Amino acid sequence: MIIENVSRISEVDPRLYGSFVEHMGRAVYGGIYQPNHPTANEAGFRQDVMKLVKELNVPLVRYPGGNFLSGYNWEDGIGPVEKRPKKLDLAWRTIEPNEVGLHEFAKWAEETQTEINMAVNLGTRGIDAARNLVEYCNFEGGTYWSDLRKENGQEKPFEIKTWCLGNEMDGPWQIGHKTADEYGRLAEETAKAMKLVDESIELVLCGSSHSHMPTFGDWELTVLDHAYEQIDYLSLHQYYGNHKNDLKYYLARSLDMDEFINGVVAICDAIKAKKHSKKTINLSFDEWNIWYHSNEQDQKIKPWQIAPPLLEDVYNFEDALLLGCLLITLLKHADRVKIACLAQLVNVIAPIMTDEKGEAWKQTIFYPFAQVSNYGRGQVLRPIIESETYATEDFEQVPYLESISVINEEASELVIFAVNRGEEEMDFTIQTNGIDITGITEFSELSGFDIKQENTQGNQSVSPKQSNAYELNGQQLLVKLTPLSWNMIRCT
Ligand code: AHR
Incomplete structure (x- = not known):
């Protein structure tokens, strides 16, 4: 991806x-x-x-x-x-x-x-x-x-x-x-x-x-x-x-x-x-x-x-x-x-x-x-996304990867949001042409729960946790997205 x-x-x-x-x-x-x-x-x-x-x-x-x-x-x-x-x-x-x-x-x-x-x-x-x-x-x-x-x-x-x-x-x-x-x-x-x-x-x-x-x-x-x-x-x-x-x-x-x-x-x-x-x-x-x-x-x-x-x-x-x-x-x-x-x-x-x-x-x-x-918050970047797809009754090509990035110049931060719709782990390569990523402040993921798991007053188990499944190479960031996951990656 x-x-x-x-x-x-x-x-x-x-x-x-x-x-x-x-x-x-x-x-x-x-x-x-x-x-x-x-x-x-x-x-x-x-x-x-x-x-x-x-x-x-x-x-x-x-x-x-x-x-x-x-x-x-x-x-x-x-x-x-x-x-x-x-x-x-x-x-x-x-x-x-x-x-x-x-x-x-x-x-x-x-x-x-x-x-x-x-x-x-x-x-x-x-x-x-x-x-x-x-x-x-x-x-x-x-x-x-x-x-x-x-x-x-x-x-x-x-x-x-x-x-x-x-x-x-x-x-x-x-x-x-x-x-x-x-x-x-x-x-x-x-x-x-x-x-x-x-x-x-x-x-x-x-x-x-x-x-x-x-x-x-x-x-x-x-x-x-x-x-x-x-x-x-x-x-x-x-x-x-x-x-x-x-x-x-x-x-x-x-x-x-x-x-x-x-x-x-x-x-x-x-x-x-x-x-x-x-x-x-x-x-x-x-x-x-x-x-x-x-x-x-x-x-x-x-x-x-x-x-x-x-x-x-x-x-x-x-x-x-x-x-x-x-x-x-x-x-x-x-x-x-x-x-x-x-x-x-x-x-x-x-x-x-x-x-x-x-x-x-x-x-x-x-x-x-x-x-x-x-x-x-900031400017939304127009992504070019390459991803494998699946078909539903109303959409022929549903990408497994859904993602967008926002650059916040005031905070000197690039933030990537991503959903892995698939049930397999995904290798996610982010190529930021013209924007240097020097570090990751936070990689938060919401994943690993039964899809029907709810939060209730006494049980707040569905909440994000931190991940370190990434590698940074200049303008390229390699991330592992766990199956069925919501992700936020904050980069400096
Ligand atoms: O948000 C609930 C209801 O949904 C609103 O009252 C109405 O505008 C919509 O149909």
Whole structure:
């Protein structure tokens, strides 16, 4: 296996390592927020969770949904907590107590050193509620909404830069689901009004809820045709699962993500050409992850509870390998994918789990995400990869080696991420044309576990270990990749 790093794809936008907190399940209540937990701070936020979020180094968190968004009134989450209404959340058939709203979440985000990627409800609501929210969050003062923010304890504007125009509006399950024309027009006019309030904001238009939606393609073409000049990013969502229990097929799902991104880029550029526009629309992959372990269990949850345990996938080792492949795929597209949100962050299809009394703990997928988020910063190098391949029912050539390198000039570091999809040890030769490698600071591998091995609160056995299976010869690095492994090699 050879990888040759020749030219640069792009600088990584740090927002590529974003995540997502939705008001659903135990993401907020019992997740980031639990006033009676021994580690809770004065505001009720769990500091054990905050510590792990900081370890993930997440620069941006999408909020407050998700499907929840499409029935949410943001005004229910401001003002004195004791006066806030309890409401039905029709998306997840639960009760939303509104103890946490905009101010509380902004406080949490500040303490966790992350920014908010705010979403406006275009399901049951529209232009008016959206432009009021921008005014409430970002306008200096002297108007009804900005002064109300001050009254509610926030003198300075929240300065929220990135905004999503609704959520999965193509999905028939969505509250206020729309046709592409209906959504395209509403998004265009909402975007216009929001940018009139604050022209510095960036807006994300809803693309398809997944690559196999029956309206995929037509949806993107139509909504972009309407809103192209008003928006900055088009969204993609995609979740994977090993429903077939077929490891080879499962680990090839990152090729599906790759195809999806290529397709959406082509559509954005087709509309650009059609409109003779000077503007390029980039992508926001604002929901991506593995989601399938909890499907059956979720059918048994009784409706109308506060914070029931929804979508609590417990991840195993093969999930961590796929997550690594998906991260590498996002990096390969760093020239066009500027924002991505691992969905989600805590308890709900999440890298971090909590229980009511104990310490928060790390799922298997925590590790590849944390490593790429912390060390995949800088310029992505365009690799030429030679690798043997295998075939699946939908891809003729799945390379055994998945890899990408990122050069961080500030830290004088070249970082190589690699997955060995195969069940044999792999000799991996890295040829870095024009870049001298003088030493290895760290060679970390996640390998040697049963593919179904999970981490649970009491057993955190799936975690990386150090390897010294390498040889360095000038611009050539020879590495042994253990069978079925996720690897990070940091070179000076
Ligand atoms: O992340 C869970 C759900 O997945 C979100 O609420 C929705 O947007 C998507 O279908």
